[in-house]
Amino acid sequence: MTNQPFATVATRRPIYVTATISAAIIALYAWLGIEPAPFVELTASFAPVVSAILWLGRDARRSVLPLAYDWGLLSLVFWPAVFPWYAWRTRGRRGWRLALELYLLVLGPGLLATVVATIRWGLPG
Numbered sequence: 718m719t720n721q722p723f724a725t726v727a728t729r730r731p732i733y734v735t736a737t738i739s740a741a742i743i744a745l746y747a748w749l750g751i752e753p754a755p756f757v758e759l760t761a762s763f764a765p766v767v768s769a770i771l772w773l774g775r776d777a778r779r780s781v782l783p784l785a786y787d788w789g790l791l792s793l794v795f796w797p798a799v800f801p802w803y804a805w806r807t808r809g810r811r812g813w814r815l816a817l818e819l820y821l822l823v824l825g826p827g828l829l830a831t832v833v834a835t836i837r838w839g840l841p842g
Contacts, residue, residue, distance in 0.1 A: 740826035
C-alpha cells in the first residue's frame, strides 16, 4: 500500500466520457430529426460543462491555486472566462492547450449535432 492519498494529476477521462455520451445523444436526435425533450436537451448541454468544472476543482487541489468559496457557482456562470484563466494560472504558456481542449469538449457535442443535422437534412432555407 502506498502512502500517497491522491494522484499527482487529475485524469480528464470523466470529461471525455461525459462529452462523448452527450454528443452521441444529441447527434442521434439530430440524425432522426426529432426535437429532444427539454430535460434531455438541458442535461446533454450542461453535463460536459459541469464535468469540466468538477475536474477543474479536482485539479486545483493538486496545484497551489487557492479557490474561492463559491468556486462551483462562479465557474459555472463564468466558464468561458474561467477555462483560459485557470489554464494560464496553473500551467503558464502551455495552458492554452488545456483551455482549447476544455472548450472543444464542452462545445463539441453541440457542434457535432449541427454537422450531423446539416449532413442529414441539408442547409436550412
